[in-house]
Amino acid sequence: MYSEPIIRPMTSRDLDDVLVVEHLSFTLPWSKRMFEDELSNPQAHYLVLELGEHVIGYGGFWKILDEGHITNIAVHRDFRGKSYGKKLLKALLEHARNLGIHALTLEVRVSNAAAIALYEGFGFEKAGVRKRYYADNQEDALIMWLQLH
Secondary structure (H helix, E strand, O other): OOOOOEEEEOOHHHHHHHHHHHHHHOOOOOOHHHHHHHHOOOOEEEEEEEEOOEEEEEEEEEEEOOEEEEEEEEEOHHHOOOOHHHHHHHHHHHHHHHOOOOEEEEEEEOOOHHHHHHHHHOOOEEEEEEOOOOOOOOOOEEEEEEEOO
């Protein structure tokens, strides 16, 4: 039986677990080098969701002036449907507010109904479409925004 998950800043020690989640979650996964670059970027903010001894989820955003761009959010497929994505997104939004961010944006595959529902549940609104955004299958991306108050 697992204890409650811990959400904390991502470190380089987390990257092996993060890469497992990344490869299980995305058809165009980021490389270890891409995550290393993000960890050295002062405008990039990444959190991990740790359960027991392993990272089972992560998410992050870039801070651009007073706005944020969510780059990734993922939970290991064995742990989906347990509200861990909600906990992670809630922590990301709180972190963004603490940094003085007033609005957040993201792109999500138009076919990813579960993610869209998650984002809408937190108040994100559809704002447009990026045609053929995803290189693997030319799928469109839905652009969503959330105004933080």
